Amino acid sequence: MSELLEAAAEAGKLDAADGLAALRERFVLDDVVYLDGNSLGALPAGVPARVEDVVRRQWGELRIRSWEESGWWTAPERIGDRIAPLVGAASGQIVVGDSTSVNVFKALVAAVRMAGDGRDEILVDATTFPTDGYIAESAARMTGRSLRPVTPAEVPSALGDRTAAVLLNHVDYRTGRLHDLPALTAAVHAAGAYVVWDLCHSAGALPVGLDEHGVDLAVGCTYKYLNGGPGSPAYLYVRRDLQDRFDSPLPGWNSHAEPFGMRPAYAPASGAVRGRVGTPDILSLLALEAALEVWDGVSVEAVRAKSLALTDFFLRCVGEYVPDGLVESVTPAAHAERGSQVALRCADAGDVMKRLIERGVVGDFRAPDVLRFGFTPLYVGFADVERAARVLAETLE
Amino acid sequence: MSELLEAAAEAGKLDAADGLAALRERFVLDDVVYLDGNSLGALPAGVPARVEDVVRRQWGELRIRSWEESGWWTAPERIGDRIAPLVGAASGQIVVGDSTSVNVFKALVAAVRMAGDGRDEILVDATTFPTDGYIAESAARMTGRSLRPVTPAEVPSALGDRTAAVLLNHVDYRTGRLHDLPALTAAVHAAGAYVVWDLCHSAGALPVGLDEHGVDLAVGCTYKYLNGGPGSPAYLYVRRDLQDRFDSPLPGWNSHAEPFGMRPAYAPASGAVRGRVGTPDILSLLALEAALEVWDGVSVEAVRAKSLALTDFFLRCVGEYVPDGLVESVTPAAHAERGSQVALRCADAGDVMKRLIERGVVGDFRAPDVLRFGFTPLYVGFADVERAARVLAETLE
The missing domain is CATH 3.40.640.10 (Type I PLP-dependent aspartate aminotransferase-like (Major domain))
Structure with a gap:
C-alpha cells in the first residue's frame, strides 16, 4: 500500500499548488469523479439562472x-x-x-x-x-x-x-x-x-x-x-x-x-x-x-499545462496500481501527441466501465475495447485522478 | 360608436361560447393582444419547470x-x-x-x-x-x-x-x-x-x-x-x-x-x-x-373552427372600424383558402405596426407593405380580436 499512500499524498500537494483549483466552484458537481467531460461537460453554476x-x-x-x-x-x-x-x-x-x-x-x-x-x-x-x-x-x-x-x-x-x-x-x-x-x-x-x-x-x-x-x-x-x-x-x-x-x-x-x-x-x-x-x-x-x-480570466495555456499534468499523473497512478497486462494505454506518451484524455484498452471494457460508474468514477466506453477518461482541467483535480486509478485497479482485481 | 358597442358585445358572447377558451390558462400571457404567434408562439405554462x-x-x-x-x-x-x-x-x-x-x-x-x-x-x-x-x-x-x-x-x-x-x-x-x-x-x-x-x-x-x-x-x-x-x-x-x-x-x-x-x-x-x-x-x-x-385533449378540428371564426370576426371588425381605403386584406375571404392569419396591406406598414405594438397589439410587419396578424386559437379570444381591430382603426385615423 505504500504506492497508494505516496500517490495520495502527492495528489494532495498537486491540488494545493493548482492555480486553477478554484475554478471547480464555477460548476455544479458532487462527489463523483467525473471523467466524461470529453463527452458531456458538467453544468456551469451560472447556467440555470x-x-x-x-x-x-x-x-x-x-x-x-x-x-x-x-x-x-x-x-x-x-x-x-x-x-x-x-x-x-x-x-x-x-x-x-x-x-x-x-x-x-x-x-x-x-x-x-x-x-x-x-x-x-x-x-x-x-x-x-x-x-x-x-x-x-x-x-x-x-x-x-x-x-x-x-x-x-x-x-x-x-x-x-x-x-x-x-x-x-x-x-x-x-x-x-x-x-x-x-x-x-x-x-x-x-x-x-x-x-x-x-x-x-x-x-x-x-x-x-x-x-x-x-x-x-x-x-x-x-x-x-x-x-x-x-x-x-x-x-x-x-x-x-x-x-x-x-x-x-x-x-x-x-x-x-x-x-x-x-x-x-x-x-x-x-x-x-x-x-x-x-x-x-x-x-x-x-x-x-x-x-x-x-x-473569464482563464488562460488556455494554463489549462493545457494542467491537462498534461493530470493525464501524466493518471498514467503514473494506473502504472503503479493496476497489475501489469490488464490495461494498455492507447494514448501517446509524448506530450506533443496527447490531447486531454487517456484511453485504456482492456478486456470486457464495456462491463468494466459499468462497474466503475457504479463506484462513482464516470468515464465512458468506446467499442470495441476502450475505456475513455477525459480530464477537464477546469473541474478535475489530482485527488480525483488518484481515486479514479485506484478504483480502476480495485475493479480489475 | 354603435358598431363598436355591437362588436364588443358580440365578442363577449363568442368568448362565452368558446369551448377552447379555457386553454388560455395553459399559457403565460398578460394584457397584451398577442397576434404574433405565427412568428413566435407564447410560452406554455409548463415549460419553465x-x-x-x-x-x-x-x-x-x-x-x-x-x-x-x-x-x-x-x-x-x-x-x-x-x-x-x-x-x-x-x-x-x-x-x-x-x-x-x-x-x-x-x-x-x-x-x-x-x-x-x-x-x-x-x-x-x-x-x-x-x-x-x-x-x-x-x-x-x-x-x-x-x-x-x-x-x-x-x-x-x-x-x-x-x-x-x-x-x-x-x-x-x-x-x-x-x-x-x-x-x-x-x-x-x-x-x-x-x-x-x-x-x-x-x-x-x-x-x-x-x-x-x-x-x-x-x-x-x-x-x-x-x-x-x-x-x-x-x-x-x-x-x-x-x-x-x-x-x-x-x-x-x-x-x-x-x-x-x-x-x-x-x-x-x-x-x-x-x-x-x-x-x-x-x-x-x-x-x-x-x-x-x-x-392534450385538444382537437385540431376544433382549433380550425375557432381559427376561422377569429379571422372572420377580425375581418368584419376591421371592415366596420377602419375607414374605407386605408387597408386592404391580401388574405383570401374563402375559408378553404385561408390559414390562421390575416395580412393587411397598408401605407407605412412598418411604422403602423410599431405604433400598434406600443399600444399593446402585437403583430408583425413583412416588407414591403404588409401588417400580419396571426390568430392562435389556443390563447387568442374574440375580445382580443375586437380590441386589435379597434386599436388599428384608432392608429390609422
Whole structure:
C-alpha cells in the first residue's frame, strides 16, 4: 500500500499548488469523479439562472421583441466571438449554430468549391469519429469528387495536385492522440489544397491557434470541454480572407445580406454570418453563452499545462496500481501527441466501465475495447485522478 | 360608436361560447393582444419547470447518464410522434431536429433522388418564404437539376415528365393563403413526381392530413403554432413506405443503423430515425416536448373552427372600424383558402405596426407593405380580436 499512500499524498500537494483549483466552484458537481467531460461537460453554476431568465422573461414576457431587445438575432456571431479566443481566432470569424455534422458539411463543401474544378479528390481522416467520414462521403458525392480515407500520418504523402480539401481531427476521439495541426495545415497548403479541422476534442482543452497557423476552416462542438450542455450548438470558423469565397451548400435566410428583405434571390452576407443557415436555437445558444462565462480570466495555456499534468499523473497512478497486462494505454506518451484524455484498452471494457460508474468514477466506453477518461482541467483535480486509478485497479482485481 | 358597442358585445358572447377558451390558462400571457404567434408562439405554462428540471437534474446531476436514463437519445423520434397527430400522421414517420432550412435540404434532395436520374427539374413555390427558395436552389445545384419557380396555381400546368420534385408551402407566410394540399399532392403524383410540403404556417392551426392525402415528405418549424420556443428544432416527415428510399444528403452518425458501433462505413437506420443527423439539441427539444402538452385533449378540428371564426370576426371588425381605403386584406375571404392569419396591406406598414405594438397589439410587419396578424386559437379570444381591430382603426385615423 505504500504506492497508494505516496500517490495520495502527492495528489494532495498537486491540488494545493493548482492555480486553477478554484475554478471547480464555477460548476455544479458532487462527489463523483467525473471523467466524461470529453463527452458531456458538467453544468456551469451560472447556467440555470440564465436559462430561467431566457425562458420566463425573454420568451414569456418580451416574446417576439426579444429578437432585438434580448439580442437573440445576433447570438450566433456574438457567441462565436466568445469562443474565438479559446481557439486562437480574432473576432468575426466564428458563428455558432447547427450540429457538428451539419457544419462539417458546410465547411467541406465550401472548401472543395474554393479549390475549384481542377481538383477532384477529398482526403478524410480514416480514423475519424464516424460522422465526419459519413458527411465527407456525402460532400464528395454531391460535389462530384472522390473520397480517400487516409490516416493523418499518411496525409503528407497522399496530398497532390488532385487534392481539393482535407478533413482532419485535431484530437482523435478514441485514442486521444493529438495531431500536428501546424505541420499538417502547412502541408495541405503547400499542395494548394484547403484544410478543415474538427476541434471537438481539443477546443477548451488545449491551444488551437487557428489564426496563427493559417487554418482555412474549422468546426467543433460546444458540449465537451466548452460545457455548453447536451447537444448544444456547434460552431464554424471561416478564416477572414476566405469569407468572401465561402459558398455555402446551406444558404438559409439567416445568411442573406438582407434577411428581412424577403428577397426571392439569394445574396450572401459578408463575414462569418455567411455560415448561418436557419433561425438560431435560442434556448441552447444562450445556455452556451452563460456556460462560456466560466472562462473569464482563464488562460488556455494554463489549462493545457494542467491537462498534461493530470493525464501524466493518471498514467503514473494506473502504472503503479493496476497489475501489469490488464490495461494498455492507447494514448501517446509524448506530450506533443496527447490531447486531454487517456484511453485504456482492456478486456470486457464495456462491463468494466459499468462497474466503475457504479463506484462513482464516470468515464465512458468506446467499442470495441476502450475505456475513455477525459480530464477537464477546469473541474478535475489530482485527488480525483488518484481515486479514479485506484478504483480502476480495485475493479480489475 | 354603435358598431363598436355591437362588436364588443358580440365578442363577449363568442368568448362565452368558446369551448377552447379555457386553454388560455395553459399559457403565460398578460394584457397584451398577442397576434404574433405565427412568428413566435407564447410560452406554455409548463415549460419553465420542465426546462429547470432538464438543466439542474438531468444535466447537472445525472450528466452523461441522462442520454439513456432521461430519454435524451430517443427524444427526436419520441417528440416527432407527439407532433404526428397534429399533422395527421401515424407514429414512426417524424423526427425533430435541425432548422427548417436544413430539413428542406434533406427532404428536397431525398425527393429528387427518389425520382431518379431521368427527371431533371425541381419546381418551387415562387411566392415562398425566401429560405425555401434559396435552399431549393442549392439542392438543385448539388443534384444537377434545374430549378423553376412557379406560383402554386401554375404547378399543375408546369408538371411533366421532367419534374422530379415540387416544394410547396401549405400556407403562404405573407398573405396567409392556404393552398390545396390534397389536390396539389395528387397532381404531383399524377406526374410521377414527389412533393415536399412546408407546414410552418399550418401545423397547429389547421388539419394537415399528411397520411390521408399521401404526402411524400414534409417539414415544419415548431416555434409558431406549436409554441416550442425561439428557434426550437424543426421536424421532418417521411411517409412510411418511402423511408427505405430516403437517401439523406446529411447522413450524420445519429442516422446510422448502429450509431455507437463507430463503423467507418455508413449504413442507414430504418424508419424515421434515418432523418436524424448529429447530436440532438436536448434543451430545446425537451422544452418543445413540454410545450406540446398544451395539446392534450385538444382537437385540431376544433382549433380550425375557432381559427376561422377569429379571422372572420377580425375581418368584419376591421371592415366596420377602419375607414374605407386605408387597408386592404391580401388574405383570401374563402375559408378553404385561408390559414390562421390575416395580412393587411397598408401605407407605412412598418411604422403602423410599431405604433400598434406600443399600444399593446402585437403583430408583425413583412416588407414591403404588409401588417400580419396571426390568430392562435389556443390563447387568442374574440375580445382580443375586437380590441386589435379597434386599436388599428384608432392608429390609422
